[in-house]
Amino acid sequence: MKQVTISNTFMTLMVLDYGATIQKLLLKGKDGSYTNVVVGYNHPSRYLLDENILGASVGRYAGRISKGGFDLDREKFFLHQQEGVHLHGGKEGFHQKFWNIEEVNTKENPHVKLSYKSKHLEEGYPGNLTVNVTYRLMSNALQIVYEGVTDRSTVVNLTNHSYFKLDSNPYIDDCELQLNCPYLLETKENLLPTGDIIPVRKTELDFLLSKEIGVKRLDTVFIKDTGSEKVGELHSNLSGISMKVYSNQPAVVVYTPPDFPGICFENQNYPDAPNQPDFPNSILRPGEIYNNISIFKFDIEQ
Structure with missing residues (x-):
């Protein structure tokens, strides 16, 4: 397993080739100390057994x-399923694959780029799909860009599955969240969408x-305001760290395990x-480029 580290004045990012995984994201505090703002393992080999x-x-x-x-x-394409649900790419999704490290730039706006080639009918999906992800440090922000091209019409929906934690609390209930x-998408008990869209105003969500x-655990598909790239903001009163989230995607699944x-x-x-x-189109055709951009911007109170 290969590990790449890039840094700038504000942050240090550690990435693994297995799953194109963010292992650590270290944010530099006012006193020069660092806070790891993502949940992860110290030893890369642990990710081979990770179920989260x-x-x-x-x-x-x-x-x-x-x-x-x-x-x-x-044409009908059959996918791996458990109890009627296909989840996160199948039995062995992209998070369980070794990606190729294509570029490492440690200079201005340092970045690392990884790629993976998914063969026709891997996990049942049509088309030879080539995807890449670029993690880039931009001042006090992490930008994540996913791109993909295919030689045959297919469906694509990529995302990063980092669990953010902005302080040392053994829980996340006290963190403040704004979305x-x-x-949101109404879902059934198995979390598949019913097709209905529900206003959140004056609900617990x-x-x-x-x-x-709070104590309620989330596994919810929120629909972003179409007039803004901003998804929302997370803030810890304990550490004083805030994280603003931006995206070009129509939805965000907010998950608290x-x-x-x-x-x-x-x-x-x-x-x-x-x-x-x-629902918004998920089909990628030959000659098109799939593009998913997220930015996670951090601030620390004085």
Whole structure:
């Protein structure tokens, strides 16, 4: 397993080739000390046994797909499923693959670029798909860019699965969360979308104004305000660290796991879009370029 480290004045990023995984993101404080703002393992080999997809790149389709597959151009494609749900790319998604390290730049706006080639019918998906991810440090922000091209029409939905944790608390309940997301996708008990879109205002999932996350665990598809790139903001009163999230994607899955502290902002298309004609298009055709851009910008109170 290979590990790459890049740094600038404000941050240090450690990336693994396995799963194109963010292992550590160290934020420099006012006193010169560093805070790791993502959940991860110290030893890279631990990721081979990880079931939480810590910091990894998820694909070929992040989120859930129903019906054991999807129809595309009058052809049915069958996907791996458990209890009627296909999740995060299948039995062995992109987060369980070794990616190639293509570029490492340690100078101005340092970045590392990794790539993976997914063969036709890998996990049941059509087309030879080539994807890459670029992690770039831009002052006090981390930019993540996913791109993809295919030789045959397919469906694509990539995301990063980092769990952010801004302080040393053994829980995340006291962190304040604000989401620029006026709607969410209604889901069934198995978390597959019903197809309905629900306003969040005056519900327990209303984070339009900043409030504590609380004890309720989230695994929710929020729909971003179409008029803004900003997804939302996370703030810790304990550490004074804030993180603003930006994305060019229509939705974000906000996930707070039940068994350890952390919060995911999975910027992506809607789950099950291949089977929901009213959802945003998830089809990538030959000659097109899939593009998913996220920015995580950090600030520390004086």
